[in-house]
Amino acid sequence: MTVTIGRLTLASPLILGTGGARRLDDIEAAVVASGASVATVAIRRYQPGASSVYDVLARHHVTPLPNTAGAHSAHEAIVLAELAREALGVDWVKLEVVIDDRTLLPDPLELVRATEALSTRGFDVLAYTNDDPATARLVERAGAVAVMPLASPIGSGLGIQNPRNLEAIVADAGVPVVVDAGIGAPSDAALALELGADAVLVASAIMRAEDPAVMARAIALAVEAGALARRAGRIPAQPLAVASSPVEGLPNVSL
């Protein structure tokens, strides 16, 4: 159940976010429990060394996906992305350009600008965006290899606030769609996949759970469930009751 995004290959439809972790041990435990092969790291806080998050990821053969957390403009995001390329030797970046530090919502204008610039510079840009289908389209046109609409604000755990928007983004997108931000529980993650997302990125819901490792495992199972359900073809949701039991044991199939 691998997912390919530009030059990145995910072993499963889950990208692990390391933001919000209380302890390095929690990150390590979550890495193991989630089975994720890609994890984001905030390049702004880059600090290599034996007991860093980079070391943990390397030890478990997890590919680092640097993010530009902290950037408030295209310019700042570009600087951070170049720094990441230099430091980590990777050509991919999770692009975040927020409008302020309170809401942490993406700034659509700076986002599109940065996506264009970084794509031109040879980056695979995975762009964190709002859940507006028009903005997602502009980000894709600007060269993003993945659009990453939020489910709800970062760290809110509110789940998918506007499922219709997510469905519209999926219907339109020519690149993978990764739901990012706002996932609070396995049900949210499963729903994202059921609605057609290719993957989810989960940070706070795992790292801030009481037991990050157990939640990492729970989310990993949920995304697998959601992806399988998409393949299995779910029943339509419909207002009226449809008899299930009365059909049991129909003579012709000798149930």
Add this chain to the structure above:
Amino acid sequence: MTVTIGRLTLASPLILGTGGARRLDDIEAAVVASGASVATVAIRRYQPGASSVYDVLARHHVTPLPNTAGAHSAHEAIVLAELAREALGVDWVKLEVVIDDRTLLPDPLELVRATEALSTRGFDVLAYTNDDPATARLVERAGAVAVMPLASPIGSGLGIQNPRNLEAIVADAGVPVVVDAGIGAPSDAALALELGADAVLVASAIMRAEDPAVMARAIALAVEAGALARRAGRIPAQPLAVASSPVEGLPNVSL
């Protein structure tokens, strides 16, 4: 992750419903893929034999849980339950008493009556009820070993229409709560467990999916995810954005 309900033990928080199946093969495939150790069968259509649903369940060591589908009164339900005990040699019954064949909604009065009568006769009664917390309480008082509130009408696939009611039922119940009817997808099943249900019963969502076996596996993963999430302690859902990435790499943990 076993669940004990009266004298029944579930290997996982999933009871498989066989209603709505198109083919006996689908039931068999779903039994295998779901890993469920208990499955409902409609006693009204009882017809033993080499190619019956009973045979399939026996072959896979799945415990049959007879239901009283088709009963419109306590009297009819009692007759069906006694027939099941006679035929299958089991002391448990999933009690269904519906108000009509169009909505298939439980009749709360007949349900309470039948629960009392069957409990007195030594049955373990798993009672299919609406999602009203007061009705659930009456059913429990009448002797049910499990209350089984609907998520939404049978076969509708609409998922959990009133999560607050489910939470209230869980908070009050002194017996296991099994969400029954209306589950449409893994996300619904995971949510049921996250809200505190002990298990779910899924029939149509699996049997009427395009690929029942794949959906059975998806639902099985989802209930496991939901149960783990309950144990892991999810983050609270809250309106305001909470910084996740900015916390990354705090000096004291050298992320």
Add this chain to the structure above:
Amino acid sequence: MTVTIGRLTLASPLILGTGGARRLDDIEAAVVASGASVATVAIRRYQPGASSVYDVLARHHVTPLPNTAGAHSAHEAIVLAELAREALGVDWVKLEVVIDDRTLLPDPLELVRATEALSTRGFDVLAYTNDDPATARLVERAGAVAVMPLASPIGSGLGIQNPRNLEAIVADAGVPVVVDAGIGAPSDAALALELGADAVLVASAIMRAEDPAVMARAIALAVEAGALARRAGRIPAQPLAVASSPVEGLPNVSL
């Protein structure tokens, strides 16, 4: 826009609840601002006199609708209803039989019993019930002249938690449907009417608002809006965008 319920006639689709009022003045102001011609009073606290709620209602020619608040059994409810008939000389009663004082949810069994008994004794029974369509049907069969499903728990202000249930109750009912309990704001009241309810009963949302008189007026306008909308035939809700402006100025109508 009158509504007829048994021998009662409402001047508008709004019944005013006086429960939860902080001051008698608030009740008087709300009576005037709402234009309601019927208001509930708790007979359990009956205490006639010059500065009682009864006096206020009489002064404004508002018909009192006694309720059986505080009853936990059919027996208690019947006693309260008879007391109301004696004291107020009215043959109608809003029947409340709750399962406990914490949730204040209706006890469906005692409710049906009391409805039968009071109908037989010649009362017009307006029965406060949960939002389960099957329970509503049993209450109607027992003789109620109106079914009064809750939107959400009493005083919660959560609005209509399960609109599909309300629609199902309306579709089935042969008597007026009055949404009772849980209305928090005008939008909830309008929605109840749009979904087909004949009226709403509002107490806490008005009496516990910061300014009860202004909220009474707001709710009165909202129920009128909802009733008009029902008559006007709303547009269907549909996922895809439908051009509105491009249609403007079509040559044939010279817009």
Add this chain to the structure above:
Amino acid sequence: MTVTIGRLTLASPLILGTGGARRLDDIEAAVVASGASVATVAIRRYQPGASSVYDVLARHHVTPLPNTAGAHSAHEAIVLAELAREALGVDWVKLEVVIDDRTLLPDPLELVRATEALSTRGFDVLAYTNDDPATARLVERAGAVAVMPLASPIGSGLGIQNPRNLEAIVADAGVPVVVDAGIGAPSDAALALELGADAVLVASAIMRAEDPAVMARAIALAVEAGALARRAGRIPAQPLAVASSPVEGLPNVSL
């Protein structure tokens, strides 16, 4: 209950949209029934004359608010706005720049560009935007005198899909917020005001209703209800039941 937006004054919190009308008579009837003092017109279809929409509005002393429906770029929107100023002699414009004719969603980049340009040229710009709080802020910074977030896609009648976003926009905005697009019924319009919007713009829900005049009246009542409710201070929504009736008849107020 007037609302001031730049140089425009609304007699009530309702702007009437004329798009989607089937007949000129419907517009006239809706104008009268709604009591709205401002109505949008698509300048692209400008065609003055005795039986035009302009004539209808003039006859009823309704101020025309030209919109740039049909514009797909800032350039096209600017041309249409200048044409409107020329033709109608007004300095205000409802700015629409859509990303395509299927979704009719605003293009955030072209929208911000056009807002800046038109503000510089002396227009009062009322900008139709998505429901993303960050985009709303950019539009306001670009000089808009009102931000007009959508409730849901144009003509969908789906109501407010993301109430939290609307609340966030209201909390941040330094200019009036007018909910535009997606209103389907009075309850939606009331909710918009309850959540803090200053006004709503309604077109399809009125013009495409079976009876536009009656729906216009319904929506007009609903926005008044919502505005009053905002002033009245609604009760908080809370999960647990709060006794209302038991409080009735407290001795100290002799209810």
